Amino acid sequence: MTKGRKRLIIVFSVGVALFVIIILHIMINVNPIIEQVSEHEVQALATIAVNSACDDILSEYLTTDIINYVMDGDGNLQMVTTNTAVMNAISRKAIDASQAKIATMGQQGVPIPLGSLSGITFLSGQGPNVYIKVFPIGAVNANFTSEFIASGINQTRHKILLNVYADIRVVMPGANNVVRTETQILLCENLIIGKVPDAYFQMQNLSDLLDLVP
Numbered sequence: 001m002t003k004g005r006k007r008l009i010i011v012f013s014v015g016v017a018l019f020v021i022i023i024l025h026i027m028i029n030v031n032p033i034i035e036q037v038s039e040h041e042v043q044a045l046a047t048i049a050v051n052s053a054c055d056d057i058l059s060e061y062l063t064t065d066i067i068n069y070v071m072d073g074d075g076n077l078q079m080v081t082t083n084t085a086v087m088n089a090i091s092r093k094a095i096d097a098s099q100a101k102i103a104t105m106g107q108q109g110v111p112i113p114l115g116s117l118s119g120i121t122f123l124s125g126q127g128p129n130v131y132i133k134v135f136p137i138g139a140v141n142a143n144f145t146s147e148f149i150a151s152g153i154n155q156t157r158h159k160i161l162l163n164v165y166a167d168i169r170v171v172m173p174g175a176n177n178v179v180r181t182e183t184q185i186l187l188c189e190n191l192i193i194g195k196v197p198d199a200y201f202q203m204q205n206l207s208d209l210l211d212l213v214p
Contacts, residue, residue, distance in 0.1 A: 035170075035177055038110070038112065038132055038170045038177075039170070039177070039179045041132075042110060042132075042134055042168055042179045043179060043181050045105055046102060046105070046166060046168060046179075046181040046183065047181070047183045049098065049101035049105050050098045050102075050164045050166075050181075050183040050185070051183065051185065052101060053094060053097035053100070053101045054094050054097070054098070054162065054164070054185045056097065057090060057093045057094055057097060058090070058187065061086060061090065063188040063190065065083060065086050066082060066083055066086055066087060066090075066160065066187065067080065067081070067083070067160060067188060068080070068081045068082075068083075069190070069192060074194070074195075075193065075194040076194040076195040076196075077192055077194055077195065082160075087144065090187070091142045091143075091144070091162065094142055094164060094185070095139070095140045095142050095164070098140050098142075098164050098166065098183075099136055099139065099166070102134075102136045102140070102166055102168065103135075103136055106133060106134040106135050106136065106168075109131035109132060109133055109134075110131065111129035111130070111131055112130050112131075112132060113127050113128070113129055115127040132171065133170075134168050134170055134171070134179075135169045135171065136166055136167070136168055136169075137167040137168065137169050137178060138167060140164060140165065140166045141164075141165045142162060142163060143162075143163050144162055144163070145160075145161045145163060146158070146160050146161075147159045147160075147161065154193065154194055154195060155193055156191070156196040157191055157192075158189070158190050158191075158192055159186060159188070159189045160186075161184050161186060161187060162184070162186075163182060163183070163185075164182070164183045164184075164185065165180070165181070166181045167179070167180055168181060
């Protein structure tokens with residue numbers, strides 16, 4: 001075997017070895033960073049997308065369109081009634097608009113600075129952007145929750161929250177994972193002056209509230 005051929009084989013072997021080492025380094029050290037950073041960015045942008053979608057929808061409704069408080073003669077809470085038709089309409093519109101916003105976000109790509117993928121703190125946010133593709137998986141889902149929070153003597157803060165859930169697949173070199181996003185939207189908030197029955201404080205699901213009349 002000639003010296004030139006031996007040299008070529010050595011160079012090729014070293015090149016293959018370096019390539020394998022780089023691949024192993026990416027798999028062991030870089031991939032977890034890519035997944036962590038991409039998950040954080042996707043969750044943040046999904047929150048922005050869902051909030052933007054819901055802001056336009058909620059501007060169409062007043063609090064009184066959604067919920068009504070019935071008080072007794074002493075000013076204490078007697079009953080809470082909700083407009084199921086309106087809330088169903090809000091949920092349906094929020095789901096459709098959120099899915100459209102997330103799909104648009106995926107088509108444009110999510111920018112992540114190359115320095116953020118290095119895992120080196122002082123390089124975070126630096127360098128050119130790497131664009132990752134994201135795709136919503138299945139339908140976006142939503143539900144309502146209700147919170148009664150004591151806020152002083154005979155004062156109770158009541159919130160109704162719209163929770164929007166989406167599964168988003170992240171596709172980029174070194175990562176192909178699914179990110180579960182949850183965005184909580186404040187649908188309405190009211191300060192109730194007067195006594196609120198203890199039974200209301202035990203509720204979390206809005207379905208419980210709809211059926212409860214103390």
